Amino acid sequence: MKKRYRTRIIIDKLVSVFAIVCIVAAIVPLTSILIEVVKNGAGVLSFEFLTASQGSIGSGEGGIGPAIQGTLIVVGLASIIATPIGVLTGIYLSEFAGNGIFPSAVRFLNDMLTGLPSIVIGIVGYVTIVLAIGSFSVWAGALALSIIMIPIVVRVTEETLKIVPHSLREGGYALGISKAKITMNIVLTTAKSGVLTGIVLGIARIAGETAPLIMTILGTSLFFSTLTGPVDALPLRIWRLASQPYESAHAFGWGAALVLILMVLGLNIGLRLLAYKRGFTIRTEV
Amino acid sequence: MREQEREVGKPLESTTEKYKVIIKDINGWFGNKQALRNVSLNIKEKTVAAFIGPSGCGKTTLIRCLNRMHEMTPGARVEGQVIVDGEDIYDKSVDPVVVKRRVGMVFQKPNPFPTMSIFDNVAAGLKLNGIKDKKLISEVVEEALNGAALWDEVKDELGKAGMSLSGGQQQRLCIARALALQPEVLLMDEPTSALDPIASSKIEELVRKLKEHVTIIIVTHNMQQAARISDSTSFMYLGEMIEYGPTNQIFKNPEKELTERYISGIFG
Numbered sequence: 001m002k003k004r005y006r007t008r009i010i011i012d013k014l015v016s017v018f019a020i021v022c023i024v025a026a027i028v029p030l031t032s033i034l035i036e037v038v039k040n041g042a043g044v045l046s047f048e049f050l051t052a053s054q055g056s057i058g059s060g061e062g063g064i065g066p067a068i069q070g071t072l073i074v075v076g077l078a079s080i081i082a083t084p085i086g087v088l089t090g091i092y093l094s095e096f097a098g099n100g101i102f103p104s105a106v107r108f109l110n111d112m113l114t115g116l117p118s119i120v121i122g123i124v125g126y127v128t129i130v131l132a133i134g135s136f137s138v139w140a141g142a143l144a145l146s147i148i149m150i151p152i153v154v155r156v157t158e159e160t161l162k163i164v165p166h167s168l169r170e171g172g173y174a175l176g177i178s179k180a181k182i183t184m185n186i187v188l189t190t191a192k193s194g195v196l197t198g199i200v201l202g203i204a205r206i207a208g209e210t211a212p213l214i215m216t217i218l219g220t221s222l223f224f225s226t227l228t229g230p231v232d233a234l235p236l237r238i239w240r241l242a243s244q245p246y247e248s249a250h251a252f253g254w255g256a257a258l259v260l261i262l263m264v265l266g267l268n269i270g271l272r273l274l275a276y277k278r279g280f281t282i283r284t285e286v
Numbered sequence: 287m288r289e290q291e292r293e294v295g296k297p298l299e300s301t302t303e304k305y306k307v308i309i310k311d312i313n314g315w316f317g318n319k320q321a322l323r324n325v326s327l328n329i330k331e332k333t334v335a336a337f338i339g340p341s342g343c344g345k346t347t348l349i350r351c352l353n354r355m356h357e358m359t360p361g362a363r364v365e366g367q368v369i370v371d372g373e374d375i376y377d378k379s380v381d382p383v384v385v386k387r388r389v390g391m392v393f394q395k396p397n398p399f400p401t402m403s404i405f406d407n408v409a410a411g412l413k414l415n416g417i418k419d420k421k422l423i424s425e426v427v428e429e430a431l432n433g434a435a436l437w438d439e440v441k442d443e444l445g446k447a448g449m450s451l452s453g454g455q456q457q458r459l460c461i462a463r464a465l466a467l468q469p470e471v472l473l474m475d476e477p478t479s480a481l482d483p484i485a486s487s488k489i490e491e492l493v494r495k496l497k498e499h500v501t502i503i504i505v506t507h508n509m510q511q512a513a514r515i516s517d518s519t520s521f522m523y524l525g526e527m528i529e530y531g532p533t534n535q536i537f538k539n540p541e542k543e544l545t546e547r548y549i550s551g552i553f554g
Contacts, residue, residue: 098360165397167393167395167397168397168399168400170355170358170393170397171393171397171398171399171460171463172399172410172414173355173358173383173386174353174355174386174390174391174393174464175386175387175390175410175411175414175415175463175464175467176383176384176385176386176387176388176411176415176467177383177410177411177414177415178383178414181414182414185410185414186399186401186410189401190399190400190401192401
């Protein structure tokens, strides 16, 4: 009996140590990336860097203003397209669809879409919009990014709504409230923090996408002028700066990476604060 | 056997008193499993009717047939008639959503809406059914909270979350929420099984008070509770109505041996 007890303690300790080792293994690369980005990128941050357009190549002058502006526009447009479609599809799957063939097919295709390489989605934007209007454009980029974001929002919305206890829906039914109102005013409001989490996750994901943007918005060193023309974006700018042979360009690239990270972080913290003020919490896990 | 049960289900005495709820030959299924077999009984207006019986006897299914809640479970089905105040709620012309406004329901576990305040919980049935008159809503909320004996405890903190109340208060909040729609019949599915004895006795007291205005049908596991608060009691077993009568008679002098054995605690 005593021996069995001792083995139990040893196994318990071993599992704890293994778990800690795994945590360290997960955190080390992440923090080292962060430290590296801050170390190399913080130096170039300035008001000019954030607002000005690029100076002549290799001069180390100007900034990444157009890229920040472009990211805000393209990602903003994409999330305006993807959020209603994603949330409503999630609501449909969780509340109205049941387990028939059609909803199962939708779920399956949605999961497929999540796993689709983003370059392929870039090609979709290229073929449907860029070729059609004959120009790289903001719309094409927003479309491509929204296609990446939709399945994430769908999945998280469906899963969160399913966690809402059935007794709340029954409480609503018992008051003679229609299913649509129960869904919107009781189920969705109860699950809103989870749904918001899905949207934040989706935005964070598309803010860092590069490949689909090459085929859709192309990138430019100028500020935004029209929705049907090319525009710049942070991931694209980072990629282009990194492939230039100048020290100053590399430094700008690090700076742009830091700005992108800070923007996603800012969005996350901002929504959390907003949520905290309103009295609900945001989870960051799926 | 079947004939006898129908006898039991027939009017108890031929008085001129009005029956508020008439249940006629209700059969209920979950998929292929039959949960209710030819249940019939009549319930007088402004009385408390208790359904008792061992777990799985169909008493919850029966009560859920009385506001058309049963059929909302996937695969569930009902046949028969339930006449509330002269109207068959299973008639094709009746909207099952509207039935639920006439026949209120309180559940086993208190289920206040977690994102809503105390006030909004009670007002939910009005607001979400399209009533916008704010003055009317606040009057009804006060009246309903009074009706549920909760007003004095919460009148200064109506804006607080419904979930911040204790379990017993939450259940009374759910009763107030149901009362706000001024239902003719109130169904209570084991309303005290998740509460402590003091909170339970408050609910029982409330039920006695409420029957002055509403017809109450209560499912309970607790036989003493049925004996204390109900005017009539039905004993159910394996989906059948075994015996139905005035509570006194069922508890003191049951006709069927099965009822007697259940009430004296020999099985159950």
